[in-house]
Amino acid sequence: MAVPGYGSNEDLYRIFNSPESLNELPELLGYINNYKVGLSNKIDEEIEQFKSTSSSELGDDVVELIQLMKQVRENALGTKSLIEGMTKSIQDLDRYKKNLVLSMTILKRLQMLINANNTLMNIIPTRDYKEILSLLSVIKELLIFFKPYKSIDEINQLNLMVINTQNKLIDDIFIDFEEFSKIPNPDGKKLVYGCEILELIDLKYKDKLLNWFYNMQLKELKTIFNNLDEAGSLDNLNRRYIYFSNTLKIVRSKFLDIFPKEWNIDLELSKLFCKLTKQDLINLISASSRINSKLLLDNLTTTLEFERSMNETFKNDQFDHIISSVFEPYLIIWVNDQESTLNSKLMEFMAISQLPTEFNVQTNSDLLTVLKVNNVPNIATSCTELFKTFQKILTQILKLSNGEILVDLNKLFVKYLYEFHNKILYPLVPKSEEDFTRSSGTDSIKYLTMLLNTGDYMINNIDDITEKFQTLIKDEFKNKLPLADNVKDVYYNLIAKSINGLLTKIANDSKFCWREFSNINWNSLEFINDVSGYLNDLKQILVEQNLRLILPLIIRDSYVRNFNDKLVELLLNSYADNLRYVKPLNVLSVEQLLLDVTSLKDLALNFPLYADPNLDETKSHQSKSYQKFVNNQFHQLESLLKVLLVPSEPMEGLIESYFELIGDKSIRNFMKVLNLKDIDKVIQQKYIDNFKIQLNIDDGGTLISHSTLLSNLDDEDDDHRDRERDRDGSTISTINSPTPEFKSPKILPTKMNNLEKNLRELAINGETHVSKFNENFKNFGKFFRKDNID
Template sequence: MVVQSIKNEIIKSTADRNKRYSRNGEQDVGYGSVYGSTSDVNSPDYDPMIDIMELFDSPTALVDVNQLLKYTSAYESQLQAEIQKKRTEYRQMLIESGPDEGIDVLDGEVMKLLDSFQNMKSLAEVTGNTINSMTANIKTLDQSKKNLTFTMTTLKRLQMLITAYDRLDKQLEKQKQVKNYSEIKQLLGAVLELNEYFQDFKSIDEVNRLNKLISAMKNQIINDIFKDFEFEFNEELVNDKLIDACHILEILGDAYKEQLQTWYINTALKAITQIFRSSEEAGSLDNLSRRFIYFQNTLTNFETKHLSLFPRSWHMSLKLTEKFCSYTKNDLKEVLSKESRVKNSVDVNILLNSLSQTLDFESFLNKKFKYYKDFDEQLKNAEAPSFTKSISDVFEPYLNIWIDHQSSTIEKKLIEFTNPSRMFQKTGEGIADDDAKRSDESLNVLESAAELFRIYRQILSQLSKLTKGKALIRLSIIFSKYLMQYQHKILDAILPDSKSLISVDLKSQQEGIDIISLVLNTADYCSQTVLQLEEKIKALIEPEELSAQVEFEGPNNGFLQLIIYCINLLFYKIENDIQISWRELSNFNWKVLNEVTGESRYLGSLKSIIREDCQLVFKKVSKIIYIRNLIDKLVEMLLRNIILNIVKLEPISVIMAEQFKLDLQELKSFINILPTLTEGGDKILSSSSFKSSINTKFKNIDNLMKVLMVPSKPMDAFINSYFSIIGDSSFSNFMKVLQLKGVLKTEATEKDKFRYMDMFKLQLGSFEETNNDVNGQLKESNEYLENLNVTSTTTTIRKTHGHTKSNSRSIYLPSTVTGTSSNSTSSNFGSTVESDATSPVPPEPPVPVNPGGSPNVGADGTASKGNFGFFNGPKIDTYTLLNTKDNLEKNFAKSFSESKGTFNENFRKFFKRGE
């Protein structure tokens, strides 16, 4: 059916064509007449060429071949389906008509169908062969066209290359003197680009010859550019197009660009390298400043005359400066090596002067090129170049000479500080501005200490610009050495003898307090500044692992020792002044006391002396923390001495107990107002820890007085009062209270003791049954009474933890130094104190690290720990001592944890002022 439709279309198109021929007066001759065959597909003489020629009447019709083949294939499939359908129909028909008739009809139809299929297959083969023959010719024609197009393009480009080469050659011939490199750049760019196309045609002689001519011309242009730059440098030629010549070199390759840069930089620096050669006199360290000035003039001359000849992206000013720095560094290395080898040492003055000049020159370069970073896209966001240490690091191997010189400078300063006119000068003295003077004097610090650390900062700042390595460690050792010398030669030297504090001369006492306070404040300032100095040096050192070798523990511990000693000296003065009050207390006849009318006489004198001394001391001490420490030590000492004197008055009557309780209340009120004697005392009063500490320290002795105020009879009521007030179930503590009241003598019989024990146990059980709640439970033992040892001849307050007798060298040291660890009660009464040992013992001065003032230096070059006398035990916790307020208060509160144990009365005097 489909073929029939195609056939109909062919017949229709043939009829149309015949009509056209008839209209045009031509003979109507079809393909059928030509081949002598018919176009009827059902005809035995059917010629398929007629239909094929009709379908493919032009080469453009071949584009439909695939569609026709697809259509033919589909038609074949359709025929197969129709055959299958017909076969089914015939089979059904045969079944219906009969066996014989059906078989005959079926055989006839099958034969027709097979003939039709064979005819169609032959037609398809003929059609495929015809189409392949026609397309082969078309492909050949298309390839020929491509070859022709490529040949024409190549010849056209060759013509363009020859034309550009000729124009460039004429341009070079025409411009013999001053070349227009702008035009040459354009023509050369075109020639090189076109010539790149013909690199694959070098096998052709003509093309190879042209390539050689172009290479020769390129070399000629390069030579002309270098000659023109040389003429320009020698001022023999002026050509404002040389910047285009630089762009030509960029086109030709980076090697030519770098060659021109190197040539120009070497030529510009040639005079410097010849004049300031390391072997010449001008190249010595004495003439280093002349070298820098000469280069600055060279750089200025270049930027004025020749900078515009180079593209900005070349950064010629920067490259010229970097090359000069490299030349200078190498020359200085040779000069320094030669001088150290010939003279065994470089003159320190010349070295320092050269180093200073180099640092100034590097600073000048850094400022000049500070914004030199936005000339092209690659450097647009880059940081500005840095010339720090570009030359000066050549001096680093010789920095020990410089450090030794700084050491001698510091030593001379220490000698100046020992001058009597400067030894006691405080910060602010000599300042014209009164306001500034008053502000500095409020620090009450020696001016020499502030000046010493100013020198340290200057030296460290200079050295940190040169190195970040081991030289800083060596410098830290020098700093540590002279800090210890400063403590020994200045601070220790001006401290007064402890005897001057108890002198009859009030002027000497006042002067002693002033000096001690001055030394205390200065030592505190030095200790804090030393820690800051250590952190600063550690932060500068690279690599970071080396920073562990920097330590100022030696000098810092020395200053802390001095702080403790000064506080002990001030406390010793107060403690000695109030001895008259204790004598007044012990000499009073307490047995005749009948009633309580007011505070005792001894208490009035005690408060008067303490107030007077505190007013003198507090206004001189700059740190509130040290005033707080003095008050805490004072409270402990007062309570310790009061209980010692009370115990000696055994038996204690009810009236006596009432009087002492009143005295303690008055004393507590007085203590609470002591901070108001100094500016900033409100900080102490507002501190909850201060109030809590005072209340805790007074509570124990106050409770003891309350028990002693209770009548001893009836005994059961007295025992219940003991349970309620003291709150413990210790019979031994109860026996001490009975002894103080005089109820039970020391020589009491065992029978009496057992009788009181039975009563105590009976009342204890009754008390616990009555007060069976948690709050009513009794402690096993009251620590205060447990440490209280009551005898008829000697009263001691035993220490529960630690040693029973303390070392006389450490009675004034905090627990962090002595290594003791005790609670608040045991720290208050930490040593065995005899009743006749009420006189204060002066503190021993700190032992200097090294009498010569020099630190011990180990084999590795680092400062080893010195011998700090009685501080040779556990080291001081410097962080806790000075940086944490609460711990600082706690540590200083323990500084008198042990009272006045056995001490060598023939103590050695440390030194006298003026020696």
């Protein structure tokens, strides 16, 4: 057997401490075997010695112990006999006493039972139910005591007598209730004890009495308002509620005191009425082939009002949706009917102008005067009315239900948000250059800014109404509400189209300036002017014809900033794109261009000021982020012009200047610079090879992949026809940036003018000349990729 806790490894390592010690293994095994045999022999000897020396002594002790135990047992039995003899008489006496007491108790209670029953029989004719209840309670309690003795004939006979007495009481009580229901009398209040008697006898008699009473009170109502007669139709549901309300008043005034308060007969009668009415409504509605939504809504409203009045009457909420839940599956009929309401609203909106009446002016000066005098938001006149209609419908339905029907209503709202965009707003978006020429510059500004502001208004109100639905609908239906992101994207796209349209207008207005720019004989300049003539015209077009009108009409500051950012990028890319027409570029012409660019940058820094129609140009307080943006954007154009100042030879110097000023490693962009410097195509490859060599040697990770300005610059190898057509082009960019909160102003409807009619006819009957316009948009769009909101 192994010794617990003993580890043999340590001893083995001590015995076999070297490889040579293994040779002694046989000798060790022999020694161990001899030691084991010796131990076994010693153990056997000790066992034999123990047996031989202790067996006689152990046997004597055991015998002595057994004799002692026998003696103790005999003594105990003797003692028990003595005690039983002493206590037997006492136990008998105690038993006699118990039997005597029980017999006396039985006789006494039997006498009480007989006396109480005799008294009860005598008092029953008096109809004193209070006294009868007291006696009957005693009798019932005594009968419980005698229940084990029913096998005794006398006790059983007495029990049968009490049962007959109870039956007589039950008949009397029901007769008294019937008489009281016909002719109430002052003693009717005693019937409350009769109710308690019935309850004491058996609960089934209480139920029987209540069923009789409830049926009696609802008998006429069932007869009058049955489903087979006109009175029981949906048209007369309100009369049904009025009739029951009168019945309930009678019950509470005449019958409430004859029933125990804890029975709550008025409450239970009301619940029974609601149960019957609910079933009748289920039968009526399911049997109807077509339900009028107005009738449905009226009945539901009436039912909810009835349930509310019941809750107020009984100071609880047990009547919530107890009947009105019947109408829940049919509310979709009412929701579907709201579509005609919304469609009618949409037709009204299509017949009026979407511009506020204050903006019905024709000239820029008149519009500027309106902006200075009136603080009227340029938002579509119908958008606020649309959301008022939504709110009215939502308020109506919330009075009826906050269940799954809100999911259907939300879907309807989403549908008409799309419809409002597609039929009211989108037709006003210019689709081609011809659309821009159909209206004056003032009209296009008014409508495009109106579309921008309306798109923003719609997005924020979509968020508001979506949040309302999420808050009001029951939790189990929240995940069924459709997401508003898709419909919001439609209005974000409308905002983008509006900003694109404004930029396109500015680009079209500026075409003359860029033609003037390209017609200047830059090579013949003899000295540097303060500002070139084309730039004065460009400033006039930007500020007086556009920014003073556009920016005050844009409501949200974030979109003002976004528009200004896009306009800066448009000007820079248009400027850079027209540099190809300045050939050859000499030092004097580039210095003049740098001076013009500096003047244009000063103007761009002041763009946000024109958002205030009553601006004070002496007080410039532009945000640092906008100043940084403008400086960074113009830095690219200034760097390009500085590179153009660098001599073409030596080529290493030009390439080093390119890396230093432009700072990108795009070979294509470098080729554009070579083209602007009018370097011969034949020798451009040497420049490119040298560019690659220096790029591999000097690029320490500081160069960017490409310059944005140069990447957007059209190459001379591009399609010349498109370039000639769009060389003074603009840029279009979509925006999808978060917008601050904005609440709706009050807008008054106006008549629709010819521009809106023409644009809507265009949207309905087809889009012409769109291809040419889209080609311009394609050229513009590559320039602007920034959605920077301050």
